[in-house]
Structures are given as C-alpha cells and as structure tokens.
Amino acid sequence: MSVTQNDAGGATGHQHEEGHASAMFYVWIGVILAVVTAVEVGIFYMEALSSIEVPLLILLSASKIVLVVMFFMHLKMEPRFITGLFMSGALLGTFMVAALVILYHFLRPLQVISPFAGG
Amino acid sequence: MPLDTIETNGRNDMAQAAAAVDDHGHTVTGISNWKVGFWTFIASECLFFGTLISTYMVFKGNAVTGPYPADIFDVLHTTVSTTVLLFSSLAMVLALYAVQRANKKVAIFWLLVVIGMGATFLWMEGTSYLKYIDYGLTLTSSTFGSSYFVLTGTHKLHVIIGMVWMSALIWMIARDRIPPAKAETVEIAGLYWHFVDIIWIVIFTLVYLIQ
Numbered sequence: 660m661s662v663t664q665n666d667a668g669g670a671t672g673h674q675h676e677e678g679h680a681s682a683m684f685y686v687w688i689g690v691i692l693a694v695v696t697a698v699e700v701g702i703f704y705m706e707a708l709s710s711i712e713v714p715l716l717i718l719l720s721a722s723k724i725v726l727v728v729m730f731f732m733h734l735k736m737e738p739r740f741i742t743g744l745f746m747s748g749a750l751l752g753t754f755m756v757a758a759l760v761i762l763y764h765f766l767r768p769l770q771v772i773s774p775f776a777g778g
Numbered sequence: 779m780p781l782d783t784i785e786t787n788g789r790n791d792m793a794q795a796a797a798a799v800d801d802h803g804h805t806v807t808g809i810s811n812w813k814v815g816f817w818t819f820i821a822s823e824c825l826f827f828g829t830l831i832s833t834y835m836v837f838k839g840n841a842v843t844g845p846y847p848a849d850i851f852d853v854l855h856t857t858v859s860t861t862v863l864l865f866s867s868l869a870m871v872l873a874l875y876a877v878q879r880a881n882k883k884v885a886i887f888w889l890l891v892v893i894g895m896g897a898t899f900l901w902m903e904g905t906s907y908l909k910y911i912d913y914g915l916t917l918t919s920s921t922f923g924s925s926y927f928v929l930t931g932t933h934k935l936h937v938i939i940g941m942v943w944m945s946a947l948i949w950m951i952a953r954d955r956i957p958p959a960k961a962e963t964v965e966i967a968g969l970y971w972h973f974v975d976i977i978w979i980v981i982f983t984l985v986y987l988i989q
Contacts, residue, residue, distance in 0.1 A: 685871045693861055696857065717988075720979055723979050731867050748820065755829070760836070763835075
C-alpha cells in the first residue's frame, strides 16, 4: 500500500485513485477508530485520570479526526493545496472555539443573572 | 490606453483562464473544480460548526435552571451511536472503493449500509432527545438546552441530507450513471459524510465526555 501526498500541480484525479489503499486497510482504520473511542470512554469513567482527562480526551479526539481526514477523506493523497484549504477552515474554527472558551470560562466568566434574585 | 486594446487584453485573460481548465473540468492544480469547490465548502462548514460549538461551550455552564449536562447525558448510549456513525464512514469508503472497481452491487450494498447506520444513529439520538425532554430539557428551557439542541440538531440535519444524497447515489449507480471514470461523484458525497462524522467526533468529546 502506498499512500503519499502529491505536490501541488502534480497529479490528476485519476492518478489519485492509483494511490488508494486496500479495503482491508480501511477496515483497520475503522477498528482503530472504534478502539480509540472505547479508550476515550474508559478515561471518562476513570477517577484516577480526572486531572489529565481534558487534554487526554482532546488529544485522542484529534487523533481520530486526523485518521478520518487523512485516510477516509484521502487528504494524504491530495495535493498540498487541498490540505491548506481544509486546514485554513479547521484551524480558524478551532481558534475561535478555543478563544471563546478561554475568554468566557477563564478570563471573564459570564455573570449569570437569576430571575429569582432580588433587586 | 485605447478602449479596444483593453477589451483585447480582457479576452486574452479569459482565454488563458479557459486554457487552465482541461476537457474533464480539471484545474491547473490537477484537481477537478467540483473537488476544490467541495473542500472549500467543508472549510466553511468548519467555521459554521465552530460558531455552534463555541456557543454551546460558552453557555452550557451558565444555565440558571436545570437539568444540567451531568444530570441527563447517558455516555454509554451515545458511545454506541458514535461507534455506529464511525462505522458508517468505513462503509462509505468501501462504497467508493467498489465504485472505483466497477463493482456495482457491492457499491449499492455499502451505500445501503451507510443509510442504515445513519438511520440507526438518528433513531438512537432521537430516543435520547425524548428522554431529555422528559427530564425538562427543551429548546427554550435554558441556555444549555437552546445551545445543545441547536448544535446537535444541526448535525442531525446534516446526517439526514447525507442519507438523501446516498439514496440518490444508489439510484444513479443502479442505472449505470456512475462508471469508475465518474467515481468522483461518490468521492465527493463521501467527503461530506466523513465531515459529518468528524463533527460528531468533536461533539462527542466536547459535549458528552468533557462535561
């Protein structure tokens, strides 16, 4: 199996197909995704890992995304131009989520106004 | 510069642009216009779901009234539905693999599996929705409820659109309208389905596991 990324301007759509992996390879990727999901749920229930739970879960989630994008979506075999196109949206979206979470949960938590509060 | 010269230069530019596209609709990058356009759409969808996820993350801990995430989420139930959706992505890539090898019956089989798994996912999530509503969590009950239902509901709408798309592909494959040379039609539908899967991977971690 040969899965390599083409340089921009290098290959046509037909050439991409030649680089696709075997069906068994995809099955293994599916199995790995299921195993990583099981590990995530295991971490969620393990009290001992609660202090490092969040970074571990984000890391495992990111690894699943990378597997799907690289092999199921065949980004590994597309020209780098496509990688840049996808990453621009993905990174901007990630930055936006991270920035707002940091802003509202750590720097300036929302002031909850209770309808039952007096005054 | 005379007006007729400008007009001629304009035509030359258009001719050069046209020359960059070959007979099969491939750009100078070697990728078809459809695929470039679809990857651009996916990049924009990242930002679209980014706003919904941000909204949920900001509001989930600020609900004045319950129920709260920890009170109602059944992680094991959602783990099963997540696994079903992950395996539907595998079925999708196997459908593309079959189309590229002119294996019509196998392609239709795997696309039916994708639809079946999508329906199972929707059914499982639908039962969760009913349970949450029983607990008192609705679209208008709290900021948590509003942001949760808008985020996950938008994702489910994407799953439904994907299932309709897969049904159309089955219809086209059954009528020999997608030969191996046109496998990109299935590949682009696959990109959409895998992206929907990716979004659920993010939602599963940020919404259900990190409460």
